[in-house]
Amino acid sequence: MPAAREMRRLSCVEYEAGEITYVEHVQNLSSALAVEMDHARATDALDQAIVRLNFIKGK
DSSP: OHHHHHHHHHHHHHHHTTSSOHHHHHHHHHHHHHHHHHHHHHHHHHHHHHHHHHHHHTO
16 A cells, blocks of 8 residues: 555654654554555455355356
8 A cells, every 4th residue: 555655654764864753653653554454454345245246146
């Protein structure tokens, strides 16, 4: 997921530059992970719906 990767990248850059604290950095990484997990859950739900529809249609 490009948005989550960019969130992580920016957080690393800001932390290494001393612009944010360690706690803020960890919070940013946690937020990026949450975005990735939400995306994975949505993808899984879509895949499951497709499987169910194909089953109903007899495919």
